[in-house]
Amino acid sequence: MERIKIALTKGRTEDQVVPLLEAAGINCDGIRNKQRRLIFDEDPRYEIILVKGPDVLTYLNNGSVQIGIVGSDILTEQENFQYAMLDLDVGKCRFVLASTKNFNPQAHRRKIIATKYPNITKRYFQGIGEDVEIIKIEGSVELAPLIGLADAIVDIVETGNTLRENNLQIYAKLQPVNTKVVVNRLALRQYQPQIKELIANLENANQQMVQSKLIKE
Amino acid sequence: MMKNTNLPSGTRDEFGIEAEVKETIQNKLFKTFRQRGFRKLTTPVLEYSDVFKPLSAEDYRPYQLLDDQGEPLVLRPDLTLPVARVMSTTGIELPVKWYYGGDVFRVKKQLSGSYNQLTQAGIEIVGYKGLKADWECLEVALSGCKSMGIENVTIELSHAKFVDTLIEQLELPDPTKDSLKQALFAKDLSKYSQLSQPLSDTQFGRFLGEWPWLFGNFDTVMAVVETLPEIDGLQSIITSLKSTAAFINQLFPEANVTLDLSIPSPQSYYTGMAFRGFTDKSAGYLFSGGRYDDLLTNFQNVKTSAVGVAFDVDALVERTSLPDDQPGALIFFTSDQWQQAEETLAKVPNSTLCLTDSFESAQRLAASSNSRLIDLTKSR
Numbered sequence: 001m002e003r004i005k006i007a008l009t010k011g012r013t014e015d016q017v018v019p020l021l022e023a024a025g026i027n028c029d030g031i032r033n034k035q036r037r038l039i040f041d042e043d044p045r046y047e048i049i050l051v052k053g054p055d056v057l058t059y060l061n062n063g064s065v066q067i068g069i070v071g072s073d074i075l076t077e078q079e080n081f082q083y084a085m086l087d088l089d090v091g092k093c094r095f096v097l098a099s100t101k102n103f104n105p106q107a108h109r110r111k112i113i114a115t116k117y118p119n120i121t122k123r124y125f126q127g128i129g130e131d132v133e134i135i136k137i138e139g140s141v142e143l144a145p146l147i148g149l150a151d152a153i154v155d156i157v158e159t160g161n162t163l164r165e166n167n168l169q170i171y172a173k174l175q176p177v178n179t180k181v182v183v184n185r186l187a188l189r190q191y192q193p194q195i196k197e198l199i200a201n202l203e204n205a206n207q208q209m210v211q212s213k214l215i216k217e
Numbered sequence: 218m219m220k221n222t223n224l225p226s227g228t229r230d231e232f233g234i235e236a237e238v239k240e241t242i243q244n245k246l247f248k249t250f251r252q253r254g255f256r257k258l259t260t261p262v263l264e265y266s267d268v269f270k271p272l273s274a275e276d277y278r279p280y281q282l283l284d285d286q287g288e289p290l291v292l293r294p295d296l297t298l299p300v301a302r303v304m305s306t307t308g309i310e311l312p313v314k315w316y317y318g319g320d321v322f323r324v325k326k327q328l329s330g331s332y333n334q335l336t337q338a339g340i341e342i343v344g345y346k347g348l349k350a351d352w353e354c355l356e357v358a359l360s361g362c363k364s365m366g367i368e369n370v371t372i373e374l375s376h377a378k379f380v381d382t383l384i385e386q387l388e389l390p391d392p393t394k395d396s397l398k399q400a401l402f403a404k405d406l407s408k409y410s411q412l413s414q415p416l417s418d419t420q421f422g423r424f425l426g427e428w429p430w431l432f433g434n435f436d437t438v439m440a441v442v443e444t445l446p447e448i449d450g451l452q453s454i455i456t457s458l459k460s461t462a463a464f465i466n467q468l469f470p471e472a473n474v475t476l477d478l479s480i481p482s483p484q485s486y487y488t489g490m491a492f493r494g495f496t497d498k499s500a501g502y503l504f505s506g507g508r509y510d511d512l513l514t515n516f517q518n519v520k521t522s523a524v525g526v527a528f529d530v531d532a533l534v535e536r537t538s539l540p541d542d543q544p545g546a547l548i549f550f551t552s553d554q555w556q557q558a559e560e561t562l563a564k565v566p567n568s569t570l571c572l573t574d575s576f577e578s579a580q581r582l583a584a585s586s587n588s589r590l591i592d593l594t595k596s597r
Contacts, residue, residue, distance in 0.1 A: 061331070063500030083404035183404070189373065189475070190497055192433045199406065 003047045004194050005065040009074075010050040013179055016090035017069055021048075023205035024198070045194070054078060056182070066187035066195065073156055073177045077117045083188060086181040086199055089210050095120060095174035098163050099145045099152035105171050114144030115154040124154065124174050142166045227325050227333035239336065239534045243318055246338045246361060246528060250316035253357065255340055258315040260299035262322075266291040268302050271486050271515045278324040280333075292322035297512065297525060300341045304523075305516035311344030318530075332531070339506070339527030346522045348457060351490055351508055352464055354526040358494055358504045359469045361528060367496060367503065367536050371473040372465060373432070374458055375491045377482035377507065382450045387416060402481045404429050420446045432477035435462050442478065457490060486511040489524070499536060504528045545586070547571040549579040550593040557593055565591065 008014055008031075018028045030040035031048065040048045051059065056068040057078050068082075071091050075084055095117070097105075114135045115121045125132045135150055137143075142162060144150040156177055157163060163170065181202060188195055224230070231239065247257075266289040269279060279291035293299060296317055303309070318338035325331040340357055342350045355372070362370045380401070384394050393412060400409040406429055413425045423444045431438055442455060462474045483491050483505065491507030506526025513521040546568035550558040562568055568591070573579045576594065583590035 085404045085406050087407035186495060186499075186501065188404070189371070189432060189477070189495070192430075196430060203406070 001045070001194070002191075003041070003045060004067060004191060004198065006046055006048045006067045006069065007051050007056045007059045007065040008048055008069045009053045009056055009071065009179075013053070013069065013071060013091055014050060017088065017179060020088060020090065020202065020205045020209060023208060024201035026201075046198075057082070060182060060184050063184055063186065066184050066191055067198070068182040069179060070182060071177055072180050073117065073120070075180060075182065076175070077119050079119065080182065082185055083183045084180045085183050086203060086206070088179040088181065088202070088206050091177065091179035093156050093158040093177045095124075095154060095177065096157045096163075096170045097124070097152055097154055097172040097174065098142075098157070098168045098170050100168060103145070103152050103171065105152075111151040112149075113152055113154055114141055114150035116141055117154060117156075120174070121154040142168055227331060229332060229334075234539050235534065238537055238539055239530060242365060242533050242537065243336070243338055243530060245364060246530075247316065247318060249357070249361065249364065250338075250340055253314075253353075255314045255316040258300060258303060258317050258341075259319070260293070260296070260303065260317070262292055262320070263290050264293050264299060264302075265289070268298050269294055271298065271512075272484060280322050280324055294321055294323045296321060296337055296339065296527065297341065297509075298515075300343075300525075301512045301516055301523070304343055304521065305513050311521070313343050315341045315343070317341070336530040337527045338530050339504075339525060341523060341525035343521060343523045345524070346510075348460065350522070350524045351461065354506050354524055355461070355465060355492065356468065358492075358506065358526045358528070359465070359472055362494065362503060362533075363469075365533055365537060367533070368471070369473070369496055370494050370503065371475055371496065372492060372494045373475045373477050374435070374461060375477045375480055375507075376454050376458060377487035377489060377491055378450070379454055379478050380481065382448065382454065383445075386448050387421060388419070389416070401429055401479055404479075429479055431479045433475050435474045435476045438476040438478060461490060483507065484509070486515065492526075496536065499532060501532045502529060503532050503536065543567050544588055545569060546589045546591050547579060547583050547586070548591045548593060549573070549576060554593050561591060561593065 008017060014031065018031055022028050026046060027043040028040070028048075030037065030042040031050070034040070034050075038050055049059070049065065053070050053074040056070040057074065057080055059065045060068040060082055069088075072084070073095070110131060110133060112133045112135060113121055113125070114137045116137060116139070118134045118136050121132075121134050135144070141153045141155045144153055145168065146166060152171065153168075154174065157170070160170070181199065183195060266279065266281060269277065269291060272295055277294040279294040282290050284290050296319060300315060300317065316339065318336075320334050320336050322334055325333045340354065342353060359370065359372065380398060384398055387394060387397075389397065397409065397412045400412055409429055413428075416422060416425055424441060427441045431441060439455075439459070445451070458476065462476070465472055465474050486509045487507050488510040489508030491505075493502045493505035495502050504526055506524070508522075508524040510520055510522050512523045513519070546565050548558050548561050548565070548568055549571045558570055562570060571579045571582060571590070573582060576592065579590060
């Protein structure tokens with residue numbers, strides 16, 4: 001049987017998803033002790049590659065991998081058209097509109113918004129009928145309103161600590177974000193039984209994780 | 218900066234063996250179409266953008282430009298709608314069978330590795346209502362793959378009306394029906410199971426539990442469909458799918474027939490069966506088609522039966538093993554030997570005229586291109 005190739009977002013998503021993969025019966029010893037490797041084939045059924053979030057979709061859309069595990073922020077921003085089949089209860093956070101205390105959301109002027117996510121920002125402001133100037137920033141978006149580059153930012157917030165530490169506050173909550181399992185449309189047909197099994201195992205592992213968290217709380 | 222040495226992102230040059238294989242495949246397809254009594258229909262690359270209104274904008278972002286009157290034009294993103302335009306404006310007598318071939322253009326995401334110019338070749342059968350017309354398309358599609366030497370083709374059948382007919386029967390508020398349909402189409406299992414949960418104890422329960430996975434082996438999928446209560450309009454869909462599967466099994470026993478009852482209609486104008494073919498290894502579909510009796514209603518008030526199928530020629534090329542470059546022969550001759558050279562050229566397979574003036578450079582060329590050198594000057 002041919003191996004199913006999975007592209008996993010490296011970094012925080014990887015750290016949170018690996019325990020789930022293990023709970024679903026997938027050998028992740030290689031990823032836990034990876035050194036400089038990027039391809040992991042410890043489990044005979046799967047080949048897991050570690051890539052950056054936006055690249056997960058590039059590999060998936062080209063059919064180079066069958067499955068991607070990536071945040072919904074990236075799926076929305078990149079206008080994903082593959083099957084986002086399963087929600088995992090990890091990587092949960094939210095898009096927010098944030099700025100300094102002096103920001104007035106009702107001000108009658110064309111606001112300047114800094115963000116790493118121009119598409120999501122555009123859609124949000126289109127939705128509320130406002131036209132804004134969007135500036136794309138690659139990182140440390142919090143700086144933009146502090147330094148005077150932008151009136152406000154649209155960014156992902158998990159705990160809100162970074163915002164507070166930078167004296168920023170939330171003015172609007174946008175859509176929630178979580179990690180999703182995405183499947184290439186054609187691959188789902190080519191590898192139906194294997195993918196069905198993997199999804200079912202991951203779904204179980206996810207439910208068990210949610211339940212054990214509830215018990216702890 | 219001058220961009221005279223770059224290609225726009227998403228385009229490519231094709232040359233040598235790959236371009237030749239593509240041409241061979243196209244010619245082979247055209248020949249089969251003609252042998253079956255189809256007539257050629259060629260439409261322009263530039264059309265008014267209104268022609269393509271029925272296409273969903275997400276899948277087919279066209280390249281747009283303005284004509285000298287300021288009217289929006291597009292490079293055609295599709296080859297079926299132009300056929301519909303021709304049919305609805307020319308009063309051609311029905312029924313008619315067309316074939317076409319050419320490139321379609323779709324804006325793809327920059328730097329994503331996808332191509333924006335795709336070659337298609339296909340047929341449209343207009344004016345026949347019955348299943349026989351659908352079957353001729355299937356015959357053309359499957360025998361086409363067979364003649365290319367492409368084996369283990371999976372043919373996936375679906376039906377444009379199945380999902381709507383069934384969802385209509387569910388006791389859910391209309392907005393929920395719509396969300397359920399969207400979740401089903403997106404295969405968003407988390408949302409789907411949440412929305413279908415209230416119906417799990419009804420007579421639809423078993424079916425709804427399986428629905429997002431309702432694709433694959435024809436008989437397995439049909440077995441799940443048979444758990445459904447009797448529904449108006451569903452029986453005729455099931456009958457047509459079953460008889461089509463039987464037809465394929467009889468004529469193409471080596472083809473793997475699958476059924477997908479969980480996908481949306483490929484475009485809004487599809488009205489009946491839809492189908493597409495792929496192999497285990499391909500990263501895309503080899504062909505796709507179906508029945509679209511609503512196709513012409515975008516151009517005229519009268520419904521006209523139409524069914525068609527198109528090959529993705531680039532996908533066929535990808536699945537064809539490229540022949541090795543045969544070592545050729547170079548014919549060296551002096552200019553007064555031209556006629557003799559022509560005769561040799563006609564006789565010796567894979568030969569070409571060597572146009573150098575000196576024998577030494579002919580020798581060098583033969584050595585560097587790994588060709589045999591035929592020296593006609595010796596035989597003078």
